[in-house]
Amino acid sequence: MPLFFLSYSHVPVHRAGRSPDFDRLVFRFFEDLCGHLAAAGGPEGNAAGFVERPGTPAEETLRALADCRVFVPLYAKRYFTDPKCGRHWTAATTGPADTRPAVVPVLWTPYPPAALPRAAQYDLPAMPGDGDEAEEEYAATGLHQMLQLGEELGDGRAGRITAWLARRVLYAAATVPAPPGDRHVPGPLTALDNAFTAPLPAPPTLRITVLAPTEEQLPIGRDESRYGPAAEDWRPYGPALGPLADQVRALARNLGFTPDLVAFDKPRAELRGTAVPDAPWVLVVDPWALENPRVADQVREFDAVRRPWTAVLSVLPEDDPQTKERSERLTRLLHTCFPRFLREGRAGEQNAVRGLPDADVFALWFSELAESARMRYLRYIHSQLSAGGDGTGDRTEGRP
Incomplete structure (x- = not known):
């Protein structure tokens, strides 16, 4: 035997x-x-x-x-x-x-x-x-x-x-x-x-949040040429590439996901509850948004719970003169708002939080982190089903 x-x-x-x-x-x-x-x-x-x-x-x-x-x-x-x-x-x-x-x-x-x-x-x-x-x-x-x-x-x-x-x-x-x-x-x-x-099965859902200010929410003095009336209009890597929201939708579909762009407020309640989440979640952050104290507090709350099905990428475009000029300040904001992701994440995850310089690097890390968030999400769901005693636990893997 x-x-x-x-x-x-x-x-x-x-x-x-x-x-x-x-x-x-x-x-x-x-x-x-x-x-x-x-x-x-x-x-x-x-x-x-x-x-x-x-x-x-x-x-x-x-x-x-x-x-x-x-x-x-x-x-x-x-x-x-x-x-x-x-x-x-x-x-x-x-x-x-x-x-x-x-x-x-x-x-x-x-x-x-x-x-x-x-x-x-x-x-x-x-x-x-x-x-x-x-x-x-x-x-x-x-x-x-x-x-x-x-x-x-x-x-x-x-x-x-x-x-x-x-x-x-x-x-x-x-x-x-x-x-x-x-x-x-x-x-x-x-x-x-x-x-x-x-x-x-139907393509799995991937929740994506683009956390960026609108034209009306920009910090004083911030150039508005890369922003628009909505957060999804944000074009961090320049007008030629179009809104980042469109890019992440296309990347998600290429990975086999159904992208679901949601506002930051929508899934936050889920993080505080005990209900099983509906989908993995990728948060894409413009560090300039963290100049808003209310947004910074919400992000710190998100970081404090650090659920396994979440991932974070931030953007620090190397071709943006203002971002380069304020890079030390923006980097400090990221470190202040995401201490747990930076402390506990793997090396690649930490680099993604610290800021990605161009569209090619962003696409690479978005793909990597979306896949890993999906795997962690499925493991979490599996563990919850196993704990519920419905028989799935008989197939639970070892945990050393």
Whole structure:
């Protein structure tokens, strides 16, 4: 009875050319994961885990799916387009909630959470939370590339991620009961439905707030050429690029979101309450708006609660003479109003709060932070559903 089942998308032999070892990094990861499990006090040998190798009988795979306590899928674009992986998912998640294995996904190659199929939308690859180089690389490139570079460079970062994943597997296994000896997965595997062919969900919503003064709200002496009658008319990177609100709408749609531009006051009540939020929220700030004491107080209130589904970007255009002249003052305002985001955020998140100099850099960080806010939002929703005791908790990942 294996503790975990490793589910991955096989590379067809005819596409792998002469290399029968094309999936070798999958098998290397499997062996490393088993080794780290044993080192952490977990089971050894066949009791540690199962991975389907070429020639494995289908009955053996089906039995391992029925017996495992943790299902470990390797997330990649190929994984979610492989019918066999979709049937693995169906087999692992079929039956009463108290007999299903926990799900501990691995980010094998980068995959945007907004593109996850409905069956997997709440089962997101977690991050260690250490904020070190290994975590940053894992989030950016996935474990496959880390293992590949580790072989070439003798780098141990992939090993640190694998050891952390082993601890998650052990923790997750402890949160679910051992499967009954008679647990049955309807077979054969080829007769099961592909969980990933369900109709795609509607594009997820991304709330966006542009916090900028209007022409009438500008601080005394501020040039009004980049502003308009409404906050959404703000053009920080110059008239040629148009309003920033239009740019963020387009960026959000390109990421697979439905953008919802809202005023700053609308979601603030949600931050103070206990209700589950409707969507992740990205706040885009003109530091000149913080010259208004009332706005600054509201922003400090927003920063003090720092909900996991929120992200902040501010704009300090390098081609704006007034902004350059007042950069020290505006930077101090940002530090005063966002101390918690600057203290607790990762390096990239901190840079986004400190001010982005041009439209290209802004687009890069907006995309990055919108995706990460979405992932944190889904994890938060998942944790709330689990705490509610509706059965979702049976699939909660480990938390070391």
